[in-house]
Amino acid sequence: MKFFITTISISVLLTGCFTMHPSTHEYTILPSYIPSKQVTQSVNATLKLSSTRSITSLASTQFYYLKGTSTIGAYVYSRWADTPSAMIDRAVYSSLQNQELFSTLVSSTSNVTADLLLESDLNAFYHRFHDDSTSEGFIDITYRLINPKTKTTIATKRFIIIEPSPSKDAKGGVIALNQATHELSNQCIAWLNTSIKDSTWKK
Amino acid sequence: MESKVNYTLVGLFVLLLSTMLIAFAFWLGKHNDDESHYRHYKVYISESISGLAPEAAVKFNGVDVGLVESIQINPNNSEEVELVLKIQKETPIRTDSTATLKFFGITGLAFIEINGGNKNSPLMITSDTDLAVIPTAPSLIKRLDETLSTVITKLSKTLDHTNAIMSDENTQNFSQTLKTLKILTQRINSYQDEIDLLLKNSIQTGQNIDQAMLKVGDSASSVKSSMDTFKVTMSERLSPTMKSWEATSKKTNALLEKIESSMERGDYDLKSIATQSTVELNERLVQSRILQNEMEITLKSLRESPSDLLFKQSKPNLGPGE
Incomplete structure (x- = not known):
């Protein structure tokens, strides 16, 4: 009797383990290499990139899509390998290093005392679908260039990047967000270059 | 009896006497008009010289020393009258001497009075080609005229002010003040x-x-x-x-000195000690936040369908294209 009850119980519990699901895809955004230099003159300063802060829902590896303006959902079988904030930080850091706009570039975990600090707030990183059956990669992020010695803002700018998606699935969304991230890197470098030249900041 | 007069001698005597008289007259005139005894000076007067005529006297501190030789309007300045004075050369005209127009009593005849100036001042040098100019001082009449004009102007202003003070309003106020003072x-x-x-x-x-x-x-x-x-x-x-x-x-x-020396050596540099730990802690916090989000998502799905823990019955909302 005891054996019978135990066998039944284990069978019921293991039922969930026998459920078959398709495999989950993990995606990432690799830093892009910009062959031509946008920056003509390097700034003799150390820039520290602060970790991008994001809204709670974007602080995970879930791949979110947006329908219309308010319906949000997550792809079940597609995920990001890292959080969107980490992927954007990596892309921007790599592009800045490639362009050599600043003489020294350090990450947020460095002990180096920086001359300038770049802060950012991520508000949106979605694969957005429209009612007319089109979709796009959508990034909304705000950057602030700060003088850490005086604790004052040198410049601030909000970037809203939209790149069309080639297909209406997670893979298309990844391609579009990949393009959008690279475009964000380019625009951010151009903005930093202009802001430093136009400002009265001195080392 | 018939006198014997030698008419030839008489005629010669008359001719000789006449010639001597004429010669004496010429000698006398030439002596008096000897230009070498005089010097010429110019004077420019900017007031009316009515009563002054050529040949009028020129006095030096009241002593006659010459005369006015010519009078004309200054060709370079029509507001002035140019006088040329002929003054005895012994007269000590100095650089600070001044010429003044004066009158003889009530006759209306005028003359030029020259004030001597300081005895230590240098003498004024003049020549026939370049006449020295004696500065002028205002005459008594001019001074009186100016003074009277000033007095009249001030008197007029004073009267205006008096009128303003003694206006009807002020008079009433003054009367009122006196009444108030009386009551007080x-x-x-x-x-x-x-x-x-x-x-x-x-x-x-x-x-x-x-x-x-x-x-x-x-x-x-x-x-x-x-x-x-x-x-x-x-x-x-x-x-x-x-x-x-x-x-x-x-x-x-x-004890404080010991602690201070230890602090200076860096034994208690909390900042450097804490920095590394803080960085690592921050990384752990970020990862914890991600983990917390994942756990929230899992718990949320379990809350919606608790049987999924054992049987995995519910179907998830698939995304587009899944």
């Missing part, structure tokens, strides 16, 4: 008794204050003696405590 005086008179009483009270109060001050003086002496006693007591009792306090303070100072 009457009231003060009516309060005369009260004022006398007040003064008497003030005198009494003053006396009271003097007495009070004497008492305060006594109290102060008492307080002082109490304070002296307190001071002696406190110094006796606090002395051991203060010594103990001093010893403790010295020990504390030594």
Whole structure:
């Protein structure tokens, strides 16, 4: 009797383990290499990139899509390998290093005392679908260039990047967000270059 | 009897006498008009010279020393009259001498008076080609004219001010003030008794204050003696405590110096010690946040369908293209 009850119980519990699901895809955004230099003159300063802060829902590896303006959902079988904030930080850091706009570039975990600090707030990183059956990669992020010695803002700018998606699935969304991230890197470098030249900041 | 007159001799005598008279007259005229005894000067006068004519006298401190040789309007300045004076060369015309137009009494005839100037001043040099100019001083009439004009102007202003002060409004105000003053005086008179009483009270109060001050003086002496006693007591009792306090303070100072030297060596550089840990802690916090989000998502799905923990029955909302 005891054996019978135990066998039944284990069978019921293991039922969930026998459920078959398709495999989950993990995606990432690799830093892009910009062959031509946008920056003509390097700034003799150390820039520290602060970790991008994001809204709670974007602080995970879930791949979110947006329908219309308010319906949000997550792809079940597609995920990001890292959080969107980490992927954007990596892309921007790599592009800045490639362009050599600043003489020294350090990450947020460095002990180096920086001359300038770049802060950012991520508000949106979605694969957005429209009612007319089109979709796009959508990034909304705000950057602030700060003088850490005086604790004052040198410049601030909000970037809203939209790149069309080639297909209406997670893979298309990844391609579009990949393009959008690279475009964000380019625009951010151009903005930093202009802001430093136009400002009265001195080392 | 017929006189024998030699008419030839008479004629010769007459001719000789006439010639001598004429010669004497010429000699006399030439002597008086000898230009070498005079010097010429120019004077420019900017007032009317009515009454002054050529040949008018020129006086030096009242002494006749020459005459006015010519009078004309200054060709370079129509506001002035140019006079050329002929003055004896011995006359000491100095650089600070001044010429003034003066009149003989009430006759209206004018002459030029030259004031001598300082005896130490250099003499004025003149020549026939370049005549020296004697500066002019205003005549008495001109001075009187200017003074009278000034007096009349000031008098006119004074009258205007007087009129302004004595306007109808001010007169009324002044009358009102006098009335008010009169009323005030009457009231003060009516309060005369009260004022006398007040003064008497003030005198009494003053006396009271003097007495009070004497008492305060006594109290102060008492307080002082109490304070002296307190001071002696406190110094006796606090002395051991203060010594103990001093010893403790010295020990504390030594300890603080040791801590300070350790701080300078960097033994307690909390910032450098904490920085590395803080960075690592931040990384852990970020990862914890991600983990927390994942757990929230899992818990959320379990809350929606608890049987999924065992049977995985519910179907998830698939994304587009899944």
